[in-house]
Amino acid sequence: MKxxxxxxxxxxxxxxxxxxxxxxxxxxxxxxxxxxxTGNLSDFxxxxxxxxxxxxxxxxxxxxxxPNANAIYLxxxxxxxxxxxxxxxxxxxxxxxxxxxxxxxxxxLDFYKLSVHWPGGQGERIPAWATRVVQDPETYIFSxxxxxxxxxxxxxxxxxxPQTSPLLIYECHIGMAQQEEKVGSYTEFKEKxxxxxxxxxxxxxxxxxxQEHPYYGSFGYHVSSFFAPSSRFGxxxxxKSLIDEAHKMGIAVIMDxxxxxxxxxxxxxxxxxxxxxxxxxxxxxxxxHPAWDxxxxxxxxxxxxxxxLSNCKYWLDEFRFDGFRFDGVTSMLYxxxxxxxxxxxxxxxxxxxxxxxxxxxxxxxxxxxxxxNPRAITIAEEMSGMPGLAAKFNDGGIGFDYRMAMGIPDFWxxxxxxxxxxxxxxxxxxxxxxxxxxxxxxINYAESHDQALVGDKTIIFRLIDDVMYWHxxxxxxxxxxxxxxxxxxxIRLVTLSTINGGYLNFMGNEFGxxxxxxxxxxGNGWSxxxxxxxxxxxxxxxxxxxxxxxxxxxxxxxxSQKKKFERTPIVKLCENDGDQVLAFLRDDLLFxxxxxxxxxxxxxxxxxxxxxxxxxxxxxxxxxxxYGLIDMKVKHLTRHDPLFEKDNKxxxxxxxPARTAQILRWKKPEPGETKNASKSKKSAGSIKKExxxxxx
Numbered sequence: 211m212k213x214x215x216x217x218x219x220x221x222x223x224x225x226x227x228x229x230x231x232x233x234x235x236x237x238x239x240x241x242x243x244x245x246x247x248t249g250n251l252s253d254f255x256x257x258x259x260x261x262x263x264x265x266x267x268x269x270x271x272x273x274x275x276x277p278n279a280n281a282i283y284l285x286x287x288x289x290x291x292x293x294x295x296x297x298x299x300x301x302x303x304x305x306x307x308x309x310x311x312x313x314x315x316x317x318x319l320d321f322y323k324l325s326v327h328w329p330g331g332q333g334e335r336i337p338a339w340a341t342r343v344v345q346d347p348e349t350y351i352f353s354x355x356x357x358x359x360x361x362x363x364x365x366x367x368x369x370x371x372p373q374t375s376p377l378l379i380y381e382c383h384i385g386m387a388q389q390e391e392k393v394g395s396y397t398e399f400k401e402k403x404x405x406x407x408x409x410x411x412x413x414x415x416x417x418x419x420x421q422e423h424p425y426y427g428s429f430g431y432h433v434s435s436f437f438a439p440s441s442r443f444g445x446x447x448x449x450k451s452l453i454d455e456a457h458k459m460g461i462a463v464i465m466d467x468x469x470x471x472x473x474x475x476x477x478x479x480x481x482x483x484x485x486x487x488x489x490x491x492x493x494x495x496x497x498x499h500p501a502w503d504x505x506x507x508x509x510x511x512x513x514x515x516x517x518x519l520s521n522c523k524y525w526l527d528e529f530r531f532d533g534f535r536f537d538g539v540t541s542m543l544y545x546x547x548x549x550x551x552x553x554x555x556x557x558x559x560x561x562x563x564x565x566x567x568x569x570x571x572x573x574x575x576x577x578x579x580x581x582x583n584p585r586a587i588t589i590a591e592e593m594s595g596m597p598g599l600a601a602k603f604n605d606g607g608i609g610f611d612y613r614m615a616m617g618i619p620d621f622w623x624x625x626x627x628x629x630x631x632x633x634x635x636x637x638x639x640x641x642x643x644x645x646x647x648x649x650x651x652x653i654n655y656a657e658s659h660d661q662a663l664v665g666d667k668t669i670i671f672r673l674i675d676d677v678m679y680w681h682x683x684x685x686x687x688x689x690x691x692x693x694x695x696x697x698x699x700x701i702r703l704v705t706l707s708t709i710n711g712g713y714l715n716f717m718g719n720e721f722g723x724x725x726x727x728x729x730x731x732x733g734n735g736w737s738x739x740x741x742x743x744x745x746x747x748x749x750x751x752x753x754x755x756x757x758x759x760x761x762x763x764x765x766x767x768x769x770s771q772k773k774k775f776e777r778t779p780i781v782k783l784c785e786n787d788g789d790q791v792l793a794f795l796r797d798d799l800l801f802x803x804x805x806x807x808x809x810x811x812x813x814x815x816x817x818x819x820x821x822x823x824x825x826x827x828x829x830x831x832x833x834x835x836x837y838g839l840i841d842m843k844v845k846h847l848t849r850h851d852p853l854f855e856k857d858n859k860x861x862x863x864x865x866x867p868a869r870t871a872q873i874l875r876w877k878k879p880e881p882g883e884t885k886n887a888s889k890s891k892k893s894a895g896s897i898k899k900e901x902x903x904x905x906x
């Protein structure tokens with residue numbers, strides 16, 4: 211066997227060659243086993259077309275896998291919720307049960323469940339493959355519902371091609387995306403929020419909490435019905451309409467999919483579905499997740515792999531999602547779920563504590579998804595840093611397209627909490643933002659929904675805190691607010707400008723949404739006050755939130771218009787911890803940051819490629835709540851220095867106000883132009899003398 215490219219690219223992986231090749235070969239063998247040697251996982255993952263309720267050959271046909279059951283009845287409003295012999299399923303082998311009924315027996319919007327009998331017990335269950343599950347508003351009981359409208363939704367015929375260069379993601383939650391204190395709908399999101407996202411310049415949305423979940427406050431992470439889009443937000447057709455409209459607007463739609471665990475509920479979920487403890491989940495000490503109060507799938511069972519792979523294909527096929535962000539991947543990769551482990555060396559990834567069955571499943575999931583849609587996007591939420599997670603399967607990787615850079619938000623929180631402003635070091639910032647594997651694409655983000663939840667704080671709240679309640683009016687000068695807004699802009703721009711794959715923002719954070727997210731619960735009187743987004747704050751012309759929103763829109767548009775920006779090399783030009791100045795070049799865009807809290811620099815020299823530089827963005831622009839200290843109309847010509855002539859670099863002299871960020875566009879000298887953009891013959895020594903600081 212040839213050495214896998216993953217190992218070739220990283221010589222430090224050579225000692226673990228056997229383990230890496232072993233995982234790769236197990237995935238190859240499993241694909242062959244499941245597909246009968248064809249390798250066609252797409253055909254294997256058609257379970258949603260077989261199981262559940264369907265119309266076939268002039269009949270309703272219902273099938274369910276329940277190997278421990280000894281009797282199953284279909285019950286519903288059509289049977290007065292009683293077991294009747296004509297609704298008893300037949301066992302047809304391999305633990306599969308089936309019933310065929312005349313078409314006039316069941317109707318659109320009928321409610322139904324299963325009454326499952328097993329040795330020593332019986333219970334009502336919602337079918338595992340149900341595609342619509344609703345909760346009775348009076349009894350709060352969940353039931354499956356037939357969704358068979360006379361005129362089903364029809365997607366636009368034009369195929370959608372996601373724009374992923376660069377990938378700019380707006381993370382969102384349908385229910386809390388509205389202004390009112392209530393649960394928002396798919397339709398409201400389509401009509402009110404999508405236009406905002408398009409205007410901001412993002413090219414993808416990542417939607418949370420799509421799979422049905424009994425408890426709204428779980429943020430969608432305790433899934434009960436894996437094939438049912440949450441009915442809290444509307445109908446399946448309304449979700450399809452949202453996705454179709456997003457595609458028309460050029461927005462890719464990524465689903466936050468949860469295959470790392472499942473809710474423990476037995477009536478609503480898969481826990482003891484057929485009376486056994488180990489149908490979908492581990493039957494031993496690994497059954498319950500030690501931190502999440504949930505159940506862990508047994509990825510070693512082919513029937514479980516079939517269920518989960520079919521779930522991936524279902525959302526791609528039936529709803530035309532453009533891909534998935536897989537939640538809780540770290541928890542899947544390790545027997546200890548990554549809890550309490552530091553992951554300080556490569557040994558931690560190959561010490562026998564890895565769940566090879568889960569690794570094989572994730573590899574198969576990525577292979578399947580890209581078979582179904584070669585342009586699909588897969589993202590791993592993973593914090594351990596396992597090598598190869600976002601490398602191609604054929605190269606020895608697990609096959610994700612991207613991995614979340616989960617260390618970055620932790621870095622920003624730690625910096626804000628523990629370091630004085632004058633101790634913010636550009637070397638540390640640049641290292642954290644660019645320290646990644648060269649053969650894997652990452653999603654940079656300063657903060658996601660995690661940092662906005664009760665018990666945590668968003669960046670803006672850490673910077674400004676309760677002063678936001680009193681001093682966010684335009685014209686109200688407050689040093690705490692000024693500092694917070696300045697750093698908020700700088701943090702987001704430096705995080706965005708260093709991407710090698712994509713960037714993510716959670717809805718509302720772009721304009722500094724105040725307060726936390728707290729879903730209705732007993733502890734807050736079942737209030738929706740904090741389970742919403744206050745869009746009026748950014749819409750009001752008298753508030754400073756508008757400045758932050760405008761800056762986010764400006765920086766996103768600049769990067770979005772730069773095709774293949776994420777692939778351009780990051781050329782570091784200046785990294786001065788004493789001055790707290792950082793500058794780097796990406797193609798023709800120069801990014802300059804002065805993190806110093808009070809020192810502004812006049813004529814600060816940065817060694818840069820020869821040419822002309824013009825300002826295209828300044829965080830100090832009055833339109834973004836700044837003081838307008840930078841003259842955006844001034845074009846800067848580099849100054850010749852014979853010491854650096856061989857490097858084709860000259861001195862670029864800039865004014866750097868304290869706590870500001872700038873983007874300049876570099877114009878290369880045209881052929882035939884004088885080699886030096888400026889004929890100034892100042893020496894390196896004289897240039898350095900100009901790097902004097904002054905108080906802002």
